[in-house]
Amino acid sequence: MGNNQLGKHQLADEELTIPVIGMSCNKCVAKVTAGLSDVSGVVSVDVDLEAAKAKIKGQFELQVIRSVIEDLGFQVEVADDDLGKNSADKVQPASDDAPTQQEGNSDSIPFLFGITGMSCASCVSAVENSLLETPGVVSAAVNFADQTALVKTTGSIEEILEHVDAAGYGAALLQEENPDQKDELLRSEIRASLFKSMVALVVGFSLMAASMLDSLPGLEHSFFWLGTGVSILLVMWVTGGHFYRGAYRAATHRTTTMDTLITLGTGAAWFYSMVVIVLPLLLPEPSRHLFFEAALFIIGFVNLGKTMEASAKGKASAAIRKLIGLRPTTAIKIVEGVEVQVDADAIDIGDQLRIKPGEAFPVDGVVRQGQSSVDESMLTGEPLLVEKNLNDRVVSGTLNQFGSLVIEAEQVGSETALSRIIQRVREAQNSKPKIGKLTDRISSVFLPVVILLAVTTVFTWWLVGPEPKISFMIVTGMSVLIIACPCALGLAIPMSIMVGVGRAASSGILIRNGEALQAASRLTTVVLDKTGTVTTGKPQVSQFHAIDEARMLTIAHSLEVLSEHPLAGAIVKYCELNRVETRQISGFVIAPGGGVSGELEGLQIACGNIRYMRELGYQGVDLEAEGTVIHVGEGEKIIGHFVLNDSLKADSIEAVADLKRQGLKVVMLTGDSESSARAIAGQLSLDEIVAGVKPEDKLNKIRDLQARGEKVGMVGDGINDSLALTAADVGFAMGEGADIAVETADVALLGNSIKGVSSAIKVSRMTMRNIFQNLTAAFTYNILLIPIAAGILYPFTGLLVNPAMAGLAMALSSITVVSNASRLRWAKLA
Incomplete structure (x- = not known):
C-alpha cells in the first residue's frame, strides 16, 4: 500500500498520527503501545483502537516506527504520496483538529x-x-x-x-x-419472540397453578415427574433454543455472552430438579424442590423483553427507513419524445425525465422544461415550498407539487444527495462516542465477573447459609446469573445514538458520527461567518461612486465576472443592468477574503476591500459606510467604490437568541469592514465581532479561543471557511454552501439556516444526557440488584429473589433503557 514512502524523514519534536491496521482488541493496543514506547526518541504514545490510529510524540525516524509496527504483526496505512507533503488523510500532524476516525481506503x-x-x-x-x-x-x-x-x-x-x-x-x-426487507426481518423477530414467550409463560404458569392447587402427584411418582422433566426440557428447547445455541457458539470460541448466563441459570434449575426426581436420596428432604417453572419463567420473561425491545428498536430506526422510502422505485423517461416508465435504478446521467405533480424526484438533476414549486421539507425540515424554474437544481426524494417538469439527470444511484444523506446517517448511527470505549472495556469483563460472583455466592451460602443450604445455593446462584443484565449496558449508547441521529436527520441536520455528537454537546462558543450564514448571501449594490462611471463599471465587471463570490455576483448584476462592456484581462488573481486583480491595457486593475487594496499599494482607501465597501482601482489610484448591503436571514435574530439561551457565547467573523460588521452585530446582540479577517485569520481566531479553554463550533458556508471548519471542535456547514465545506464539517445543515446550529446542539446535549441516564440506570440496576439476588438482605428481612422474578427484572432493565432512548424521537428542537 505504498509503505515504501514512509521514509527516513527525521522529525524534531514532532507529533504525528499514523493509521494502524489490524488491531482488534485491547491486547493489540497494549502491544502496539509497548512496542512504540521502546523506540528511541519517542516521548509519548496514544493508541486509539476504535479510530485505528497511533498518536506518537517525540524525535524519531518514521522508517523505524513503521518497522516496529509491522514487526508486531500490524500494518501502517500510508498513501504513495511523499510523506513530506503531509497528506492530510494519510499521515499527518496530530492536533485538536485532526480527524478522529480512519476514513479508510478510497476504493473501499x-x-x-x-x-x-x-x-x-x-x-x-x-x-x-x-x-x-x-x-x-x-x-x-x-x-x-x-x-x-x-x-x-x-x-x-x-x-x-x-x-x-x-x-x-x-x-x-x-x-x-x-x-421492506429489514421491516420483514424485524416483524419476523417480533413474532418469533412473542410466540416463544407466550409458550414458556403459559406452560410455566400452568405448572405453578397446578402445584398451588395440589393437583400434582407427589415426588414419589418418579415416572410422572420424569416424563414431566423431559417435556419441560422440550419446551425449554423450543422456546429458548436460541439461547442454548448462542451459549454453545460462545463456548466453542472461548467467550461468554448473555446466552451463557441464561443457559447456566435455566440449566441449573432443570438439572437440579431432575436430580431431585431421579436421585432424591442424595439431597436432604427440605431441599427437594423443583424449579421447572422457574426455568420457564426465565425464558418467557427474557423473550417477552426481547419482543418489546425489538418493537421499540423498529420505531427508533424509523428515521432511516423514512429517508430510504423517499426515493421512488420507478420514473418516467423521455425516449425520442415518447414517455416510458422505467425502473429508477435504470436511470443514467443525461436522461430526460418527466416529473408530474405529486411525484418525487428519483435522481438529482436540472430543470430543462417547466416550472413548479417543490416541497423539500422531508430533507431540510423546513415546510416552505421552493420555486423551481429553468436550470434550477432539484434533489432526489423531494416532492414536485404543482407544475409538470422535465429534468435532466445529473447524479444517479448512490451518487444522489439522498443516497449520500442515507449513507451519512447510517454511518453516524453505527458510530460510537468516546464514552463508548468505556462501556466496551466494562462489557469485555462483565460476564466473567458475573459468573465469578455467582460461584462466590453459591460457595458463601454453602459456608454460612442455614439449612437447607443447597436450596439457598441453587436459588441465589440462579438469581445472580439471571438478574445480571449486560443487555441494558450494551443498549445504553447505541439506542440513544440511533434515535438522536435519526431525530436530527428528520430536521435536516446530518451529524457525522458519535464523536461529533459528543463534541457538539460540550460546546461553549459558536463562531459565525457573516455572508451566507447569518445573512442571506444575496447582497445588492445600494450605492456607488465613480470618477469615470463607465470606466469603473467596465473594470469592475471585467474582474468580478471571473469570480464566484456572492459580492462579485451582485456587482456583476448591477453592471449588467447598466449595460457595460466587458474587456479581456490578463493575470487574473483571486485573493480569498480580499478581492480580485489583473491587468488591462498594461495597467494593474483591482476590486477589493480596504485591506486588500492597501496591500496592492493603493492610497486613500479610507471610506467607511453602513455596508460592505468594495473599491475599484486602476493603475495607482482608486477610481470609485461600491457599497453593498446583505440583509439578515429571517430567523437569524431568533437563532442567535436561542444559542445564547443555551449558555453559548456567540462570535461573528467577517472579512467586511468594522462598520458593516457592527451594523449586523447590533441587530443580533453578539458577544464579540472580528471584522476585516482573512481565511487564515479565522483559523487563528478559532485556535485563540481554544487556547482560552473554549470548546468552539464554527459555522460557515463557503470555501473560505473550510480551514476554520476543520480546526473547530465542531464544524457546522450550511447545506447550500460549497461542497468542500459540507464534506469538511462535522455537522451539515441541509436547511441552510443557523437555527439548525441551535437544534443540532440541543439534540446533541439531549442525546448525551440520555446516554448518561441509560448508563446510570444500567449500572445502578446491576450494582443494586446483583447483591440482592445474592441474598444480602436475607439475614435482615428474610427476602430472597425468586429466579423467575430475576428473569423479569432482567427483561425490564433492557426495556427501561430502550424506552428512555425512544423519548428522543419526540424531542422539541425548535
Whole structure:
C-alpha cells in the first residue's frame, strides 16, 4: 500500500498520527503501545483502537516506527504520496483538529449487513473483531441496537459472511434501498419472540397453578415427574433454543455472552430438579424442590423483553427507513419524445425525465422544461415550498407539487444527495462516542465477573447459609446469573445514538458520527461567518461612486465576472443592468477574503476591500459606510467604490437568541469592514465581532479561543471557511454552501439556516444526557440488584429473589433503557 514512502524523514519534536491496521482488541493496543514506547526518541504514545490510529510524540525516524509496527504483526496505512507533503488523510500532524476516525481506503465500498445471534455487548466485540480480521476490510461498525454491521471493504462479501459465521454469528447482506426487507426481518423477530414467550409463560404458569392447587402427584411418582422433566426440557428447547445455541457458539470460541448466563441459570434449575426426581436420596428432604417453572419463567420473561425491545428498536430506526422510502422505485423517461416508465435504478446521467405533480424526484438533476414549486421539507425540515424554474437544481426524494417538469439527470444511484444523506446517517448511527470505549472495556469483563460472583455466592451460602443450604445455593446462584443484565449496558449508547441521529436527520441536520455528537454537546462558543450564514448571501449594490462611471463599471465587471463570490455576483448584476462592456484581462488573481486583480491595457486593475487594496499599494482607501465597501482601482489610484448591503436571514435574530439561551457565547467573523460588521452585530446582540479577517485569520481566531479553554463550533458556508471548519471542535456547514465545506464539517445543515446550529446542539446535549441516564440506570440496576439476588438482605428481612422474578427484572432493565432512548424521537428542537 505504498509503505515504501514512509521514509527516513527525521522529525524534531514532532507529533504525528499514523493509521494502524489490524488491531482488534485491547491486547493489540497494549502491544502496539509497548512496542512504540521502546523506540528511541519517542516521548509519548496514544493508541486509539476504535479510530485505528497511533498518536506518537517525540524525535524519531518514521522508517523505524513503521518497522516496529509491522514487526508486531500490524500494518501502517500510508498513501504513495511523499510523506513530506503531509497528506492530510494519510499521515499527518496530530492536533485538536485532526480527524478522529480512519476514513479508510478510497476504493473501499460500504455494505450493510444484518447480524443475527448477538445477545449482548460482548457479542458486538466478537463480531467487530471477526470483521476486522477479514482480508480487505477497512473499517467495521457493529450496532447492537439495530443488529447491523456497516462494513467498508475492498474484498468480497463472501469472505465477510464466512468470517462472521466462523465467529458463531449469522450475517446477511441488506439492500440499502429496500426498507421492506429489514421491516420483514424485524416483524419476523417480533413474532418469533412473542410466540416463544407466550409458550414458556403459559406452560410455566400452568405448572405453578397446578402445584398451588395440589393437583400434582407427589415426588414419589418418579415416572410422572420424569416424563414431566423431559417435556419441560422440550419446551425449554423450543422456546429458548436460541439461547442454548448462542451459549454453545460462545463456548466453542472461548467467550461468554448473555446466552451463557441464561443457559447456566435455566440449566441449573432443570438439572437440579431432575436430580431431585431421579436421585432424591442424595439431597436432604427440605431441599427437594423443583424449579421447572422457574426455568420457564426465565425464558418467557427474557423473550417477552426481547419482543418489546425489538418493537421499540423498529420505531427508533424509523428515521432511516423514512429517508430510504423517499426515493421512488420507478420514473418516467423521455425516449425520442415518447414517455416510458422505467425502473429508477435504470436511470443514467443525461436522461430526460418527466416529473408530474405529486411525484418525487428519483435522481438529482436540472430543470430543462417547466416550472413548479417543490416541497423539500422531508430533507431540510423546513415546510416552505421552493420555486423551481429553468436550470434550477432539484434533489432526489423531494416532492414536485404543482407544475409538470422535465429534468435532466445529473447524479444517479448512490451518487444522489439522498443516497449520500442515507449513507451519512447510517454511518453516524453505527458510530460510537468516546464514552463508548468505556462501556466496551466494562462489557469485555462483565460476564466473567458475573459468573465469578455467582460461584462466590453459591460457595458463601454453602459456608454460612442455614439449612437447607443447597436450596439457598441453587436459588441465589440462579438469581445472580439471571438478574445480571449486560443487555441494558450494551443498549445504553447505541439506542440513544440511533434515535438522536435519526431525530436530527428528520430536521435536516446530518451529524457525522458519535464523536461529533459528543463534541457538539460540550460546546461553549459558536463562531459565525457573516455572508451566507447569518445573512442571506444575496447582497445588492445600494450605492456607488465613480470618477469615470463607465470606466469603473467596465473594470469592475471585467474582474468580478471571473469570480464566484456572492459580492462579485451582485456587482456583476448591477453592471449588467447598466449595460457595460466587458474587456479581456490578463493575470487574473483571486485573493480569498480580499478581492480580485489583473491587468488591462498594461495597467494593474483591482476590486477589493480596504485591506486588500492597501496591500496592492493603493492610497486613500479610507471610506467607511453602513455596508460592505468594495473599491475599484486602476493603475495607482482608486477610481470609485461600491457599497453593498446583505440583509439578515429571517430567523437569524431568533437563532442567535436561542444559542445564547443555551449558555453559548456567540462570535461573528467577517472579512467586511468594522462598520458593516457592527451594523449586523447590533441587530443580533453578539458577544464579540472580528471584522476585516482573512481565511487564515479565522483559523487563528478559532485556535485563540481554544487556547482560552473554549470548546468552539464554527459555522460557515463557503470555501473560505473550510480551514476554520476543520480546526473547530465542531464544524457546522450550511447545506447550500460549497461542497468542500459540507464534506469538511462535522455537522451539515441541509436547511441552510443557523437555527439548525441551535437544534443540532440541543439534540446533541439531549442525546448525551440520555446516554448518561441509560448508563446510570444500567449500572445502578446491576450494582443494586446483583447483591440482592445474592441474598444480602436475607439475614435482615428474610427476602430472597425468586429466579423467575430475576428473569423479569432482567427483561425490564433492557426495556427501561430502550424506552428512555425512544423519548428522543419526540424531542422539541425548535
